[in-house]
Amino acid sequence: MSVIKCDQIYLDDKVVNGYITIDKGRIESITTKYEGDITFDYTGRRIIPGLIDTHNHGIMGYQMRTANNYEMDDEVSIQGYLKGLASFGVTGVFPTCSIDKIKSIAKQAQSNTIIGAKILGIHSEGPWLNRVGEKGIKKEFIEPTKEIAQQMVDDGAGYLKLVSVSPEIKGIEKITEVMKENDVTLAIAHTDFFYNDVINSIENKGFSVMTHLGNAMTGLHHRNVGAIGAGLLNENVYCEIICDFIHVCQEMVQVMLKVKNLNKVIMISDNSEYTAIPPHLYKGTDDKTTIEVGKDGSIHTETGKIQGSSIPMIYGIKNLVTKLNYDLSDVIKLSSKNACDVYCLKDRGVIKQGYYADFVVIDDNYQVEATYVEGIMVYDGNTKKEDLMNQDFLEKHRISDELNL
Structure with a gap:
């Protein structure tokens, strides 16, 4: 048994000055008085629920996109990924991967070994995605078949929780039918659909989530509010929102949160392997593109196309509290409870x-000082971030020319 003391513990309905008693991985009690030995005293800090990131492709040089992680063993790669996530307060994650990596991730989840963030599910974003970026660039994908869908489910061993696809793709019902039969949530992603077709997909075709609302979908317009408007106005759909203010600008996030029921908003990161690594020029994952990681956390290809951001969810929380003036008690529902x-x-x-x-234990600047998963401290703020990075990735992908950032 362990006992944690803190003067700002964020519960579901209030903030208390007290003690958390932990036994066998669960919270045994939360009290305002305790007489006995204290395991850790976090007075002057804040304790918030662990962050749950259901859309995350990678961090610190570790990536979940493909089975081959730069000649690194999948098990080592996934474990490095989970440890890196914990250093930014993520306690639960849906690794967002390509279909050839589902089996490896499920195997790690089945081990039930707690070394960092816990795998609570698996998210397959695609491969059936019709649109890439705001210019609607088309992407090639394999033909959807029931056999592929069933293989995804089988490989997931019960952990496949979310599949994001473009509902307009010909034959996509072969995928969606299998997913619905196996209780896998369907999300609308990378779509050219406008308002009416998106509403129809939600109301009649089983889609219940909008993938990273605002990105790679039809936007708001005064004669057709597009996919974004459908997500905001429909009460039956949950909306993922990236709150780094790079994927979606601050003002648009403000609009989204004013319109959408906050109980239907899921904060995500959409982070990649370029998250939390030093700003510089890097080779792309296919070795054919160049990736620029900026000091502001932005990630772009050499064409200027946004390639995600290197800003973890904890800074999305900070943005909403310090820049949009939301109460932390409300924001943590977006980052934890709603998922x-x-x-x-x-x-x-x-x-x-x-x-x-x-x-998660955070200071007033939203720096993570400790992360606990099922009562186990999986990250200590004294650990150097560079020790958690995939040094092999940095060495092989960093371009020697200095970047003027």
Whole structure:
């Protein structure tokens, strides 16, 4: 048993000055008085629920996009990824991967070894995506078949929770039917559909999530509010939103949060292997493109196309609190509780008696000082971030020419 003391513990309905008692991975009690030995005293800090990132491709040089991680063993790659996530307060994750990596990720999840963030599910974004970027660039993809869909489900071994596809792709119902039969959530992603067709997909075709609302979809216009407007106005769909203010500008995030029921918003990162690595020029994952990681956290290809951001979710929380003036108690629902509601992740997402002891200790500048998963400290703020990075990735992909950033 361990006892954690803190004067700002963010519960589901209030903030308390007290003690969290942990036993066998769960919160045994939360009290305002305790007489006994204290395991850790975080007075002057804040304890918030662990962040749950259901759309995350990588971090610190580790990537989940393909089975081959730059000649690195999949198990080593996934474990490095989970440790890196924990250093930014992520306690639960849906690794967002290509279909050839589903089996390896499921194997790691089945091991139930707690070394960092816990794999709570698997997210396959594609490969059936019709549109890439705001210019609607088309992307090639394999023909959708029921056989491929069933193989994804089988490889996932119960962990495949979310599949994001473009609903307009010919034959996509071969994928969606199999997913619905196996209780896998369907998300609308990278779509050229406008308002009416998106609404039809939500109401009649089983889609219940909008993937990274605002990105790679038809936008708001005064004669047709597009896919974005459909996501904001429909009460039956959950909307992923990236709050780094790079994917979606600050003002648009402000509009989205004013219109959409906050209980239907899921904060995500959409981070990649370029997250949290030093600003510089790097080779792309295919060795054919050049990636620029900027000091502002932006990631672009040599063409200027946005390639994600290197800003983890904890800074999305900071943005909403410090720049949009939302109360932290409300924001942590977007980063933790709401994902548990939509994906039926039991006993997680809030700090509550009987729930898993998944929480994060942060300072006033939103720096992570400690991360706990099922009562185990999986990250200590004294650990140097560079020690968690995939040094092999940095050495092989960093371009020697200095970048004027």
